[in-house]
Structure formats: structure tokens, C-alpha cells
Amino acid sequence: MLDYHVHLFSHDDIAYDEQVTLSAIAQLCSVAKKRNLTEIAITEHLFRFKEAKHFFTKMTEEVSDTQAADFMRDYYDFHATLSLEHYIHILTEAKRRGFPVAIGIEMDFIPGQMDEVNSFLSSFPFDVVLGSVHFIKGHMFDVLDSDLQVSKWNTEGAEKVFRDYLVLLEELMLSGTANVLAHVDLVKVMGRRPSEAALHDFENELVDLVTRKLVTVGEENKENVPPVIGRTVVELSSAGWRKPIGAQYPSSFILKKLFDSGLGITLASDAHEPMSIGYRFNDLWRLAEEIGYKSLARFSDRSGYPYSINKGKI
Ligand SMILES: [Zn+2]
Numbered sequence: 001m002l003d004y005h006v007h008l009f010s011h012d013d014i015a016y017d018e019q020v021t022l023s024a025i026a027q028l029c030s031v032a033k034k035r036n037l038t039e040i041a042i043t044e045h046l047f048r049f050k051e052a053k054h055f056f057t058k059m060t061e062e063v064s065d066t067q068a069a070d071f072m073r074d075y076y077d078f079h080a081t082l083s084l085e086h087y088i089h090i091l092t093e094a095k096r097r098g099f100p101v102a103i104g105i106e107m108d109f110i111p112g113q114m115d116e117v118n119s120f121l122s123s124f125p126f127d128v129v130l131g132s133v134h135f136i137k138g139h140m141f142d143v144l145d146s147d148l149q150v151s152k153w154n155t156e157g158a159e160k161v162f163r164d165y166l167v168l169l170e171e172l173m174l175s176g177t178a179n180v181l182a183h184v185d186l187v188k189v190m191g192r193r194p195s196e197a198a199l200h201d202f203e204n205e206l207v208d209l210v211t212r213k214l215v216t217v218g219e220e221n222k223e224n225v226p227p228v229i230g231r232t233v234v235e236l237s238s239a240g241w242r243k244p245i246g247a248q249y250p251s252s253f254i255l256k257k258l259f260d261s262g263l264g265i266t267l268a269s270d271a272h273e274p275m276s277i278g279y280r281f282n283d284l285w286r287l288a289e290e291i292g293y294k295s296l297a298r299f300s301d302r303s304g305y306p307y308s309i310n311k312g313k314i
């Protein structure tokens, strides 16, 4: 089994380069081994890195609500403390020494700057880039411990938040940057939902745009696409089981439709602390297997390859 979404730091902690060490990676690998994981992708947030801070500064400057902009500025000041060069150096060395890690990053979607972000990311030797939508303009909708962010759910209304989310998800896919679409229906995180009918439309539209866009990405890059796994897949994540929504990402309805369209998956814990690595992967894989999946995607040098799972063996 593989866990393709593992962070080094909790959101509550300031991260220091001195903590990004081979022994820290070894500790994560030893937890992974105990949980029968044969490889983990380390995927720290793009906004953790000083070299990428200018993208977030520019995005913040474009937010007109001053309260929201202040919140974002403080958030990125707090988080953007690491050297990406050092992170890459340690992970490259860990791989060279045979640690079962893939060099990854969670690329938080930045509207209007994806060409720059694309060329920035391609200057580093990533195995896998996760693509995530975490903010809708000034609304960091998955920050659950902020009254300001939670109150925006009330002023905007769930139907609008869900609709706006889809627009950004489409832009993220069109950018072609992500190898893995992370927690693709994350907008449900809070448990706030639109009406049943609107939710149904949301799920169908999401499936439609993911399958349409991903198939297009695959076709454009046909020569580079290895068998079975395209350049981009979707993750099946257990992180939602630890959030107010209490459900995996994506919903079974979405997952089934993605499977029917031939899209590959990764499994993801989205661990922000070692104890969450491989979180409830038995349940997660059972769900995937029931739908028909027999393999996962693994990535090397940003190309996807199938990783077969023996039936019943987690
Ligand atoms: Zn995320």
C-alpha cells in the first residue's frame, strides 16, 4: 500500500529547516513500515516555502476585503518559513539512501498565476505534485478554527461556496500542473451543504469536468502516458473522516463515476503528524476495491505507473 499525501508539519506549528532532516524522514518511514506501507509521498504545502511566498503575497494583494486580506497575510507569514531547496536536498538524499519516499508537494491553487507556478515547480525534481483548492478569493473555507473564515460560510451561503469551488477546480485542472487532484470535493469539509438537489448537481458537474478535463490532458500527452495510469489521477483520502463532515474524499458516488471513466487513484491520509500516516487505509482500500479498483497510481519524475494490490492484502 502507498500513502501519497504526507506532511512534515502540523498547521499549528512554525516549521524550521533544522527539523527537515534525514532522521525526521526516517521516523516517518518507520511509522509507514509498521502500517504496511511500501512508499510514502512527502507533500508539504507550497505555502510553507519562502521561495514561493511571492505567489501568495500577490494573491493576498488581490483580495479586496481588508479583514480577509489581513488574515491571509498573517497566515502566510506564519507558514512560509522553510527553504524549498533544503527540503528537496533532504528528500533527494533520503531517496538516494533507499528510503521509500517520493518527493512531492501540495500545490495550493493560485488563480491567475499558474503559468509562473508551473515553471517554478518544473525547476525542482518532484516525483509528484498534488493540486488542491483551499481558498476561494479571501475565503479559506477549510480553516475551521477561525471565526472570520467560518462566518464567511454564513454570508456567502453553501450553494455559492460550492459553485465557486467548482470554478477554481476547473481552472486548476486546465493549468495541467497537478499529477494528483487532492481531496477533490474538499468543499464539503465543514459539513455545510447546499440543498440535496444542488449537491446532486455539484457532484455531477464535478465528475463531468474532472473526467472531461483529465481525459483531455491524457490525450494531449499521449506519448508520455504509461499504460493504465495517465499523467493525472484523483486521490481517495481518509482525511475527511477526521473532519466535521466525517466522510472520505471524494464521495462514493463521485468515486464510482471516476472509476467508470477509467481514472486512476492514489490513497491519501493527508497526515500532518506521524500517527495519522496510513489512517484507516483498510477502510479506504475496501471502499476502492468494492468499486472495482485493483491498483493504485505511484509516481516517479511526475509520471504515473500502476501499483497492483493483491486481493485482500492491504
Ligand atoms: Zn489540502
Ligand SMILES: [Zn+2]
Binding pocket: 005, 007, 106, 270
Ligand atoms: Zn494536505
